[in-house]
Amino acid sequence: MRERLQEWVPRIVLAPSFVAVLIVVYGFILYTGWLSMTNSRMLPNNEFIGLANYTKLFGLKHWSIALTNLAIFGTLYILISSVLGLFLAILLDQQIRTEGFIRTVYLYPMAISFIVTGVAWKWFLDPGIGLENTMHQWGWESFEFKWIKDRDFAIYTIVIAAIWQSSGYVMAMFLAGLRGVDNEIIKAAQVDGASGFLIYRRIIIPMMRPVFLSAFVVLTHLAIKSYDLVVAMTGGGPGRATEMPATFMYSYTFTRNQMGVGASSAIIMLIMIFSIIIPYLYSEIRVGADKR
Amino acid sequence: MASLTIDKLIKSFGAVEVLKGIDLEIEDGGFLVLVGPSGCGKSTLLNCIAGLEKTTSGEIRIGERNVEGLHPSKRDIAMVFQSYALYPNMTVRGNISFGMEIRGVDKAEQENAIQEVADILQIGELLDRKPSQLSGGQRQRVAMGRALVRHPQVFLFDEPLSNLDAKLRVDMRTEIKRLHKRMGTTIVYVTHDQIEALTLATKIAVLEAGYLQQFGTPDEIYNDPNNMFVADFMGSPSMNLIDGTLVERDGALEVQIAGHGGSSISLPVPDGAEMRKHVGGPIVFGIRPEAMTDPDGADRTSPHIETRDCYIEVSQPAGSDTFALTPLGGKECIARFRADARIELGAFSPISFNMTKAVFFDPQTTGRIR
Amino acid sequence: MSHPSQDNAIESGRLIRALIYTLLIFFVIYYLLPLWVMVANSLKTLDEIRGGDMLAPPKDITFEPWRQAWSKTQIGVEATGLKPYFLNSIIMVVPAVFLSTFLGALNGYVLTKWAFRGSNLIFGLMLLACFIPFQIVLIPMARILGMLNLAGTISGLILVHTVYGLGFTTLFFRNYYAAFPTELVRAAQIDGASFFQVFWRILIPSSGPIIVVTIIWQFTNVWNDFLFGASFSSYDSTPITVALNNLVNSSTGVKEYNVHFAGAILAALPTLIVYIVSGRYFVRGLMAGAVKG
Structure with a gap:
């Protein structure tokens, strides 16, 4: 009897966490999925209306703005962060004497809340007191930088702040990757006569493929979820110019009393993230299993 | 093809001197093995020859050319690395041709060269695979192919076999030797495996703690070691280094060695001015296990065999031979008996010492007394 | 086998090293800039911020904004600070x-x-x-x-x-x-x-x-x-x-x-x-x- 109990202890220990995750993650996903097909407004109700919310969602101008913004933001953010991260990692990999200090500086934004980042950049880019004003003070009277107040350009200010926040992280990922390159491979390339530049272009950077992939997944995930930074910097404005799916979901659900539409937008976000994460995790786990 | 000369080479990393004045020379077509325990500086020496590390002082000449300050690719060398260092993102073909591509060799010529080394190393069917799809032995061949295709003056090998399993290691060893015969190129080869050193080399350099301990042919290194380090490091099982006392009796020198219990044996020592300085003092008597045999197994061609009764404690059958352990000079010494020799444990048995193979060391300096 | 070698990364000329350091320092400034802006301006008076250069260090250091932020400023309905x-x-x-x-x-x-x-x-x-x-x-x-x-x-x-x-x-x-x-x-x-x-x-x-x-x-x-x-x-x-x-x-x-x-x-x-x-x-x-x- 005691033996049998011992056998069950591990499962009993794991059970609360597992049940909790099952309910609050998967149960809630199902519930939100159900809500997205109901006529819920301020409060949830169970009046089934099929995919009407999705039809409505994709007919909404706000939603298409949000998707366009996500596309612009996501593309620039992922691209620039990756390139900058790799570039900085390569620079830092040249036996820099103060590497520890520089690495610490490049990475500290990652420790800060997006809200704080948002506040700093919001006022730094504010034409009235920030960069523009400062340039005027320095005597460059014609300098103009009003992007954050401009409907067409506000989204790019969010890109700037987001890159500031996460490029150091990408740098750290690439640096770890570069440090993992077998020294003998570099020596072999030197014996083959390759120059420093060529060694990076032909051998080391191609070896960073897995890091590019991880960075892509992490950054995509952050881009789709990005909410805090937009709220702190622009609040989705000016107008709705910096609306993103995450802010859209929040405002439709909690301030516009269109819970059904909000739920359907959340489901779309989930589909976007999972369509990238699941193949990635699957391949990671398979590679891991192969190694064992 | 060219000779290689190393002259008073010193290499320091910061304040730490890793190579403390190395002098070596290997003739054109020779096979030089650098051997020594971990951290002795042998890989650093190889990297200095390759130009992958800057020397602190001294000179390296390939042929008549001083290669000081030359980029590795300009030294006319090729190198095979311990981890093989294959470019993981390129196919085998790409790995072999990368150097030629950089030198601007034209496509057709590249293809000929690739086919040539692929034939020599029998890797023709692997050319379009990536390194990750190859076995350890295949990677090893590709790494050698990448070196061969350069037709260098000197080949450098950095522990190329240490990542292979025992069986494959022996096969590849033979293959490298055959390759050397066929190409006739000068080779410098680093290993920590003394058997590899003895089987492959035409000249061996034994390094330890940044110093060249001995430089000579395998035969010299094995039979005529300069000091106790070389004697102990080369050979397996290693040479018995037996503590004894040098005494003079009736005008002749002999070494007295404590045996089992209160017993002792004494063996004659060749006379000489150098040796006489040690009379009455401690001396180390060095003899290899195969020169301590059962009387029937003694080397019949040897002019000088001495047989003594020794106490046998343990025997270890090893298939072709049996090793008998006997306490001499306070240590377990290994004698090599014929496999079918009758050994009585816990009793005294006669052991024949082949005194032509005996060597003597000064325990203070650890150097040879000649 | 050998000592952990310090100099096996790819060697580069002196000019290139100077360029590398310049770039690294440029990015150090880029990453530190927002933090500097926050710290410097949290020690200025409101007038100084409005009238002046955001990147300049404060002329007269004042800790009043910190006191305000911590325990006095109005958040929501109450003036409790953070x-x-x-x-x-x-x-x-x-x-x-x-x-x-x-x-x-x-x-x-x-x-x-x-x-x-x-x-x-x-x-x-x-x-x-x-x-x-x-x-x-x-x-x-x-x-x-x-x-x-x-x-x-x-x-x-x-x-x-x-x-x-x-x-x-x-x-x-x-x-x-x-x-x-x-x-x-x-x-x-x-x-x-x-x-x-x-x-x-x-x-x-x-x-x-x-x-x-x-x-x-x-x-x-x-x-x-x-x-x-x-x-x-x-x-x-x-x-x-x-x-x-x-x-x-x-x-x-x-x-x-x-x-x-x-x-x-x-x-x-x-x-x-x-x-x-x-x-x-x-x-x-x-x-x-x-x-x-």
């Missing part, structure tokens, strides 16, 4: 971090040393849970918290942060324990140690580094969270990130930039200190968070 919200965050963070770390350690232990049929599937489901957009759980979570009478309370936030932190804490401990020699666990079992004795006596004493990594990761995430705080807190349980946002984006009154900057630094200070004190562990957490299955 102090009560800072405390809310602490009261929320400590139990949430402790609970999720502890459960993560137990889960990792079970998943690696007591794997049973289906445990890999369970791990897969918990791992996937790390990546959901939290928007998808906001509506049902709000309802459940209401049903449990936890709506708008700090306890509610603790619960939320604990359950949504489990995925990552389990991942961290599972990967760490996977490399822990199972022989040691078997040996302890042969010595008669029970499930929990093995955990407390064998696993936990050698889990120091991963516990630190997990605590830092969870601390940073929970402290910096905005979405859950904004969704599930009421005025007496608001965490500092939400309070800071309310302060900065309130549409009423004069914009006191210096107070905003001081408040922003206050909100960032705890995680910044943790990062500076134990950056090594922070980076390890980030790397592990970048998913190694």
